[in-house]
Amino acid sequence: MNKLLNISQRNAVLLTMASLLEKEKNALLSANETDMDSYSGDDIAMRDRLKVDDAKIEGMILSLQQLASLDDPLGVERFNFTHENGIHVSNKTAPFGTVLIIYESRPDVTIEAAGIAFKSGNKILLKGGKESINSNLVLVELWHKALQDNGVQNDWVTYLQFDRNQTQQFLEKPTQKVDLIVPRGGERLIAFVKQHATCPVIVSGRGNNFIYIDAEADLQMALDIIINGKTTKISACNALDKVLIDSNLVRKQQFLQHLIQELQKSNVEILADNALSSLEGTAAIADENVWYEEFLDYKIVIGQTVDLEEAISNINTYGGGHSACIVTNNSEHAEQFMNNVDSAAVYHNASTRFTDGGQFGLGGELAISTDKLHQRGPIGLQHLVTNKWYVKGNGQIR
Numbered sequence: 001m002n003k004l005l006n007i008s009q010r011n012a013v014l015l016t017m018a019s020l021l022e023k024e025k026n027a028l029l030s031a032n033e034t035d036m037d038s039y040s041g042d043d044i045a046m047r048d049r050l051k052v053d054d055a056k057i058e059g060m061i062l063s064l065q066q067l068a069s070l071d072d073p074l075g076v077e078r079f080n081f082t083h084e085n086g087i088h089v090s091n092k093t094a095p096f097g098t099v100l101i102i103y104e105s106r107p108d109v110t111i112e113a114a115g116i117a118f119k120s121g122n123k124i125l126l127k128g129g130k131e132s133i134n135s136n137l138v139l140v141e142l143w144h145k146a147l148q149d150n151g152v153q154n155d156w157v158t159y160l161q162f163d164r165n166q167t168q169q170f171l172e173k174p175t176q177k178v179d180l181i182v183p184r185g186g187e188r189l190i191a192f193v194k195q196h197a198t199c200p201v202i203v204s205g206r207g208n209n210f211i212y213i214d215a216e217a218d219l220q221m222a223l224d225i226i227i228n229g230k231t232t233k234i235s236a237c238n239a240l241d242k243v244l245i246d247s248n249l250v251r252k253q254q255f256l257q258h259l260i261q262e263l264q265k266s267n268v269e270i271l272a273d274n275a276l277s278s279l280e281g282t283a284a285i286a287d288e289n290v291w292y293e294e295f296l297d298y299k300i301v302i303g304q305t306v307d308l309e310e311a312i313s314n315i316n317t318y319g320g321g322h323s324a325c326i327v328t329n330n331s332e333h334a335e336q337f338m339n340n341v342d343s344a345a346v347y348h349n350a351s352t353r354f355t356d357g358g359q360f361g362l363g364g365e366l367a368i369s370t371d372k373l374h375q376r377g378p379i380g381l382q383h384l385v386t387n388k389w390y391v392k393g394n395g396q397i398r
Contacts, residue, residue: 004095007072009150010119017115017146018064024142025057031134032107039131045235045296049105050132060111066363073120073382087393094388095121097179100160101366102127102167102193104185107135112364113184114143114157116357120384125178127160127167129185171196182367182379187294202379204367207237208294208320209352212311212337214328215248219255221349222327223262228351229325230300231266237368238323238355241295243302244311245276256302266298273303291318308333316342321370323352344370344377 021028032052039050079091099122103109110126117124128136136159143157162170171181171193183193184204194201211229213222229240243259245252260281263270271290272282282302285291290301291314305311315324325347326337334348345355355378357365362380369376375383 004074004121005152005156007074009152010072010121011068012150013146013152014064014068014115014119016149017111017143018061018068020142020146021057021061021064021111024138025054028052028057028107028135028138029054031138032132034134035107035132038134041131043296046105046131048233048235050107050135052107052135056108060108063112063358063364064115066358067115067119067381070119070363070381073385076382076385078387083396085393085396087391087396090390091387092390093382093385096384096386098123098125098177099366099384100125100127100178100181102181102183102185102189104129104189105131106184107132107139109184110136110139110143112357113182113366116364116366116379116381116384118156120381122179122384123155124157125160126158127162130163133161168192168196172198174198184367202367202369202375203371204237204369204379206294206320206370207239207296207322208241208292208318209238209323209325209343210242210244210315210319211240211325211327211352212244212305212308212315213246213249213255214308214326214330214333214337215246215250216330216333217246217249217327218329218349219251219258222255223259225325225327225349225351226259227262227266229353230263230268231298232353234298235296236353237294238352239296240325240352241293241300242291242318243300244305244314245302246308246311247275247304247306259302263300269297269299271299271301273301275304276302294320308336312337312340316340319343322368323347323355325350325352344368 035050074093076093077090081089099117101113114124140159144154147154147156178199181197181201183190187206190203226243256279260270264281270282271285272279273285277284321343323345324341324343326334327349328334338346357378357380360378362378365378365380366384368378
């Protein structure tokens with residue numbers, strides 16, 4: 001059991017880490033350049049996630065500063081009850097203990113996820129991908145310096161430099177106590193962790209996000225939201241992959257032609273279902289399984305639905321349970337959509353790109369969960385806790 005650090009100690013470490021990131025920025029950029037030069041894969045989403053630049057470092061620093069300014073998530077009373085015999089019962093938030101984060105490519109996870117885990121009183125085991133090893137080792141060295149500068153032991157943040165076999169062995173027979181595992185990455189990583197883990201796993205799932213353009217949609221708004229969702233960051237799990245158009249949309253053909261022209265400006269490959277595949281600039285869907293795919297690429301599918309109910313059914317059938325949006329001026333349609341679509345985040349007239357702990361006011365995120373237990377959507381500081389019952393009496397027996 002970890003001896004709990006008080007909130008002043010935890011905040012001091014986070015602020016020291018923010019200062020060290022600013023001070024050692026060039027060392028991190030140099031290490032990341034080595035990682036980028038070594039990456040020989042053709043996965044453009046992986047490459048985008050791997051890259052660290054000034055803007056990403058500023059984001060890391062801001063995340064740490066925001067975390068330090070937030071209230072302590074521990075010891076928050078969720079329930080209290082006084083028994084008729086005088087026993088006082090309360091329930092308060094408590095840390096999990098030790099959290100293992102397994103992730104691919106993204107050095108910023110070494111800051112944001114570790115910061116959230118640490119502020120919520122947990123020890124962190126970090127298992128990053130081999131493609132980001134140089135960047136991650138610099139960041140972990142800074143974590144250890146931040147801990148040491150505040151009189152805290154290094155073992156609050158540990159980097160596991162394991163290959164795949166060693167990782168599998170650790171998952172099956174951990175050499176130390178692990179209370180929770182969070183995999184952040186593609187479906188193969190998630191399946192690997194779920195297959196071998198012997199403790200609870202929170203799945204930071206895939207996107208495959210949908211937008212439905214209702215018959216009563218504002219067409220310019222719809223266009224802006226689609227372009228933003230698809231083209232601004234194709235490596236993000238909150239990016240847009242599927243567009244459903246209501247068959248009764250006014251000026252539907254004109255809208256679709258405009259949409260295709262705008263997508264082509266960003267070199268987006270456009271696939272279309274049978275109802276829309278005659279549109280110039282699109283290719284017909286070859287296989288229904290494409291509806292299940294998360295692309296993480298400049299690729300999108302457009303399809304037609306007869307009404308709102310069919311759109312909801314399609315999203316619940318094919319979507320990843322991450323984010324879904326309706327564009328409409330009809331508030332009743334919006335409410336029906338948001339109540340019945342089975343996704344962690346549902347939107348009315350806004351881009352799915354906002355599904356993010358920082359954008360939701362959480363001060364960052366450990367992951368975005370598509371599980372329903374114990375937390376769904378962005379997992380922030382206040383969610384990376386379990387609970388404990390406190391029972392106080394003066395000799396009562398049952």
